[in-house]
Amino acid sequence: xxxxxxxxxxxxxxxxxxxxxxxxxxxxxxxxxxxxxxxxxxxxxxxxxxxxxxxxxxxxxxxxxxxxxxxxxxxxxxxxxxxxxxxxxxxxxxxxxxxxxxxxxxxxxxxxxxxxxxxxxxxxxxxxxxxxxxxxxxxxxxxxxxxxxxxxxxxxxxxxxxxxxxxxxxxxxxxxxxxxxxxxxxxxxxxxxxxxxxxxxxxxxxxxxxxxxxxxxxxxxxxxxxxxxxxxxxxxxxxxxxxxxxxxxxxxxxxxxxxxxxxxxxxxxxxxxxxxxxxxxxxxxxxxxxxxxxxxxxxxxxxxxxxxxxxxxxxxxxxxxxxxxxxxxxxxxxxxxxxxxxxxxxxxxxxxxxxxxxxxxxxxxxxxxxxxxxxxxxxxxxxxxxxxxxxxxxxxxxxxxxxxxxxxxxxxxxxxxxxxxxxxxxxxxxxxxxxxxxxxxxxxxxxxxxxxxxxxxxxxxxxxxxxxxxxxxxxxxxxxxxxxxxxxxxxxxxxxxxxxxxxxxxxxxxxxxxxxxxxxxxxxxxxxxxxxxxxxxxxxxxxxxxxxxxxxxxxxxxxxxxxxxxxxxxxxxxxxxxxxxxxxxxxxxxxxxxxxxxxxxxxxxxxxxxxxxxxxxxxxxxxxxxxxxxxxxxxxxxxxxxxxxxxxxxxxxxxxxxxxxxxxxxxxxxxxxxxxxxxxxxxxxxxxxxxxxxxxxxxxxxxxxxxxxxxxxxxxxxxxxxxxxxxxxxxxxxxxxxxxxxxxxxxxxxxxxxxxxxxxxxxxxxxxxxxxxxxxxxxxxxxxxxxxxxxxxxxxxx
Numbered sequence: 001x002x003x004x005x006x007x008x009x010x011x012x013x014x015x016x017x018x019x020x021x022x023x024x025x026x027x028x029x030x031x032x033x034x035x036x037x038x039x040x041x042x043x044x045x046x047x048x049x050x051x052x053x054x055x056x057x058x059x060x061x062x063x064x065x066x067x068x069x070x071x072x073x074x075x076x077x078x079x080x081x082x083x084x085x086x087x088x089x090x091x092x093x094x095x096x097x098x099x100x101x102x103x104x105x106x107x108x109x110x111x112x113x114x115x116x117x118x119x120x121x122x123x124x125x126x127x128x129x130x131x132x133x134x135x136x137x138x139x140x141x142x143x144x145x146x147x148x149x150x151x152x153x154x155x156x157x158x159x160x161x162x163x164x165x166x167x168x169x170x171x172x173x174x175x176x177x178x179x180x181x182x183x184x185x186x187x188x189x190x191x192x193x194x195x196x197x198x199x200x201x202x203x204x205x206x207x208x209x210x211x212x213x214x215x216x217x218x219x220x221x222x223x224x225x226x227x228x229x230x231x232x233x234x235x236x237x238x239x240x241x242x243x244x245x246x247x248x249x250x251x252x253x254x255x256x257x258x259x260x261x262x263x264x265x266x267x268x269x270x271x272x273x274x275x276x277x278x279x280x281x282x283x284x285x286x287x288x289x290x291x292x293x294x295x296x297x298x299x300x301x302x303x304x305x306x307x308x309x310x311x312x313x314x315x316x317x318x319x320x321x322x323x324x325x326x327x328x329x330x331x332x333x334x335x336x337x338x339x340x341x342x343x344x345x346x347x348x349x350x351x352x353x354x355x356x357x358x359x360x361x362x363x364x365x366x367x368x369x370x371x372x373x374x375x376x377x378x379x380x381x382x383x384x385x386x387x388x389x390x391x392x393x394x395x396x397x398x399x400x401x402x403x404x405x406x407x408x409x410x411x412x413x414x415x416x417x418x419x420x421x422x423x424x425x426x427x428x429x430x431x432x433x434x435x436x437x438x439x440x441x442x443x444x445x446x447x448x449x450x451x452x453x454x455x456x457x458x459x460x461x462x463x464x465x466x467x468x469x470x471x472x473x474x475x476x477x478x479x480x481x482x483x484x485x486x487x488x489x490x491x492x493x494x495x496x497x498x499x500x501x502x503x504x505x506x507x508x509x510x511x512x513x514x515x516x517x518x519x520x521x522x523x524x525x526x527x528x529x530x531x532x533x534x535x536x537x538x539x540x541x542x543x544x545x546x547x548x549x550x551x552x553x554x555x556x557x558x559x560x561x562x563x564x565x566x567x568x569x570x571x572x573x574x575x576x577x578x579x580x581x582x583x584x585x586x587x588x589x590x591x592x593x594x595x596x597x598x599x600x601x602x603x604x605x606x607x608x609x610x611x612x613x614x615x616x617x618x619x620x621x622x623x624x625x626x627x628x629x630x631x632x633x634x635x636x637x638x639x640x641x642x643x644x645x646x647x648x649x650x651x652x653x654x655x656x657x658x659x660x661x662x663x664x665x666x667x668x669x670x671x672x673x674x675x676x677x678x679x680x681x682x683x684x685x686x687x688x689x690x691x692x693x694x695x696x697x698x699x700x701x702x703x704x705x706x707x708x709x710x711x712x713x714x715x716x717x718x719x720x721x722x723x724x725x726x727x728x729x730x731x732x733x734x735x736x737x738x739x740x741x742x743x744x745x746x747x748x749x750x751x752x753x754x755x756x757x758x759x760x761x762x763x764x765x766x767x768x769x770x771x772x773x774x775x776x777x778x779x780x781x782x783x784x785x786x787x788x789x790x791x792x793x794x795x796x797x798x
Contacts, residue, residue: 016256016544019207020266021124023054023537024218027266028170030275030317031188035304036324038248038282041240044230047263048138048188051123051225052170053218054537120211121221124538126260126267127208129235135201135210138190138224140165146183162193166223174354177312181276187224199225208264227264235261238322243375243415244433249325251414251430254423256544258318265317268537269461269590272314272351280304281324288373288410290321290425311426312354313405313588319458321425323412327373330383350588357403357587366398367391368406374413381436382413385443389486393447396485397454400478402580405459405587411447419550421716422446424453424475438715441483441681448482449475455583463590464531465541469523469622470593473559476505477567481576496643500682502564503638506631507689509557513627520546521554521625523562524593524618531592562621565630569612570604578603593622647683650676651690658694658701676708684709684718 027049034045140146140162149168169187172180199222201210208227215221231238237260239253252259258267266273279287280300287295291309300306346358356362370390374382390411398404410428413436421442423430429450435443456478457471480501484494513521524530525542533539543549567575582599597614601607620628638644657674679687691697691705705711711718 014543014546015540017206018126018268018539018541019124020126020268020271021122021536021538022266022268022271023533023535024121025123025221026052026054026271027273027317028052029184029273030263030265030277031184032263032275032277032279033188034277035280036250036282036285036287038250038285041233041250042230043238043250043262046226046228048184048224048226049125049264050166050170050184050187051221051223052167053221118211119216120213121215121218123210123221123225124536125208125210125264126206126258127203127264128206128257129232129237129261130203130208130229130264131232132201132203132208132227132229132264134226134228135199136192136226136228137196137199137212137222138162138187138226139193140169140187140190140224142190143183143186145186149183160220163219163223174312174352177354181310181312184276188226190224192226193222206260229264231262237261241415241417243325243327244377245326245375247326247375249323249327249415251323251325251412252321253414253418253430254420256550259320262320262322263317265320267317268533268539269316269318269463269465270537272316272590274311274314274353275320276308276310277322278306278308279322279324280306284326285324286327286373288323288327288412288428290319290428292407292427294369294371294408313426314351314353315426315458316461319426321428321430323414323428323430325375325415327412328376328379330372330374330379331387348588349585353588355588356405356407357584362407363403365404366395368394368404369408370394370411371409372411372413375415378413378433378436382411385436385440386411386413386431386447389440389444389447392486393444393451393482396448396482397451397478399485400481400576400579401455401583405454409451422450424450424457426454426458432716434716438713438718439681442715442717444486445479445483448486449479452478452482455587459587460583461590463592464526465544466525467523467530467593468555469559469562470591470596472556473523473563476556476560477563478579496641497680497682499638499641500643500686502561503635503641503644504682504686504689505557505560506635506638508553509561510627512552512554512557513625516548516552516554518625519543520549520552521558522623523555523558524622527623558621561628561631562617564634565621565628566600568630568634569607569610574604593618643680643683644686646677647679647686647690650679650687654687654691654701654705655694655697657704658697679709681715681718684714688718 029050031048031050032045033047034043036043143165146165146169149165149172166187169180169183197213199210199212201208203209210225212222233240236255236257237252238250240248240250243249252262255261259265260267265271277289277291279289281287281304283303283305285305287297287307289295289307289309290311292311292313293309295307295309297305297307346360346363348355348357372382372387372390374386390409394404394409406427408427412428412430413433414430416433418430418432421432421435429447431443431446431450435446452475453471456474460470462468462470480498484497487494489497519525520543526532563575570578578600581603582596585599586595594614597617601612601614653674653676688705709718
C-alpha cells in the first residue's frame, strides 16, 4: 500500500494533479445555475452533471475504481493506444486524507470510514476551495418531454430507466441541439430520487468524491447528479477585484488550477463537454461568458438580472470563462448572423456537434459578430483602437486559416494587474489595458495572437497540457502572419518585419535559457510518456504549479521558432496552405506534437531526404533544453536585415553622442546636432536593448533618449525593455531606472503588474533607492495583481 503522501500531491510542489477518473465516467454536459454575491465575494448555486460511463469502465457487477489510483504510475491505458477495447479497472484501496473532509448526503460518515476499503464505485471530480453542501441524484423520469424520446434498444436498461433516458439524451444528434438543451434544463430542475440511497461525498485538497452505497460499477451509477456549493474567497480560479474606475468586478483570470475552484468538473483535456449557464448578478452589472449566444438579461429576483449562455461545441472545462462587472460597450455595432443549414458535402472528423465548418455561409464569413467592453475610463480608447482593429484582424485570420471556429467574439479590457497582455477563450478575449497605450502595433499584434488561439488552443487543443507550444507557439507564429496582412505590407517589407521580430524573440529566448531551470525549458517535459494517463484517467500536469512558470515564454518562443524552422524547409506559402488543410482535418479534436509533425512530414515527404525526421525534430526541439543549431545560424541572418542595420546605425550615433563629451561640457554644447531617425516600435525596442548593453552611456544620454523617442508615450513592449536585458549587462539597468525616476515616469506602474521580472532587477542591484521603488510599486498595485504574480513578487522583494 502506498502512503497518502505519495498519492495526494503537495500543492507547494510543481505538479498539478488531475484527479478526475475520466476513463470510468465522463461528464457530457453541465448545467450551471449560479448567483454572484459581490458583498460576500461569493459565487453560489448548483451545477448538474449529465454522465456517461467511459470506454474503460467496469462492466455491471464489477468493482469500480476509486479516486486514489496512483497518478504518478502510468498504466497501459495511453492516449497513443487504442482504448476502444474495454479494460476493467481494478478495485483500489482508499487512503484517508490528512486534511479535514466535508461529508454529507444524509449519512454522518467520518473521514476514517470514508477512507476504509470499499467496493463502491467513486466518481472523482477535480475540485478545490469549494464549500459543497449537498450532492443529489435527480429523478429525470419526472420529465415528461424526456420520456417521449424513443429509447434505442442499445440504451435500454429496465433496472435503471433514468440511465436509459440520460443516455438517449446525451446521444441526440447535433441537428436536435435546441431540443436537447431544453431537455437538459428541464432535467436539471428535476426532484431528487424518492426513497433512494443518498449520495455520500467527500472533499480533499484536490477533488470531490461521490459514492452511492451498493453501486459498484460506473454503469449503475446515477447519470444526473446535482451539486450545491459556494466558492471561497481563497479560491484561485476567480479574481475578485476592482476595475480601473474603482468598481467591484470578478473574472476568471487563467489560473494554473483552471476552473476547479469555480465549479466541480473534470479537468483533463479529454473530458470534452458542452454546457449551459444561468447566472444572476446585480442589475447594474454585465455578465460576459464564453458562450455561443449573445445573452440578453432578464429580470430575476429583486435587484438582480439573469443572463443565460450555452455552448454546443464540446470543449475542456478549463475553457469556461466568466467576467462580471460594470463594463460598458464600445460602439453600437450588433451584426446578426445565425445559420442552421449544413453543407452535407463537407465531412468533419470530430464527434458530432453543430460545426461551422459544415456551414457554407460560415465558411464565407470573414468577419464574425464582435463587441468590445471596457470600464468607463478606457471606453474611448477601446472605441478608437480596439474596435476598428477587430474586423481587420478577423479578416486577416480568415484569409489565412479559413472558417472561424466560433460564431462571435467579445473583447474585454480587464482590470489592471492582469498578469499578461491577453487571454483567449471560446467567444471571448481578455485584453490588458497595457495594449491601449502607444501606437496600434501592440494592440493589433496582440489581437492577432488571441484570435489565432481560436484555431490553435481552442478548436484544436493539446491532448497533454504540458505541450503548451501547440497553443502558444502557433499563436505567436500566426500573430506575425495576420498582422502583416492587416498592415497590408508588401512581401519584402513583411519579411523584414518578421526577421526583426524573430531577432527580438531570439534575444528573449536566449536570455531565458540562460537564466531559468533546464526542466522548465523543455517543450515536451513528459517526453515519450506524453499523453499517457493512469488506469483511471488521472494524471498530473508537470510543473504547472511552479511559481516561475507563468512568467516564462519558452513555449511561446521556442515553439514559434520550431514553426519558423519548418516553414523554412517547405516555403511559407506552402506551409500556410498546409495549416489550412490541417485545421480542416483536426478541428474539434485534441492532438499531440507528433500528430502535427507526422502529418506535415507525410505532406512534404522531401523533408526526410534532408534528415528532417519525426525523431530528429522531437530530439532537437521538443525534448531538450538546448538552443537548436538552426536557430543559432538563423540569428546571424536576421542581424543582416536592413531594418536591423538601421538600428545599428542609430546605436552608433548614440554611442558617439554619449562619448563626445561629459554632462554640461563646452564640447557637447558646441558640437553639431545629431539627426536621429524615426524608428518603428520594434526597432526602438532593439535600439534600447543594444544601448542598455553599453557600459559607458551617461545618464544625460538616457534622458535625451526619453525625450527624443517620447518613451513615456510608447507601448508596453518598449517601456518593458529593461526586463529583457541579458545577464552580463544588467548593471546598465541602474542607470536606466535612475532616468525613469528623474523624469517622473512612475506611470510605468501600469505595466509593472505584469512585469514581474523588473521587480527582480530592481532588487538584484542591491541599491536602496531601487529597492524602495520596487516596494513602493508593489504597495500601490498589490491589491490589483493576481495571486500567483503577487506571490512571486513578494518572494523577490519583501
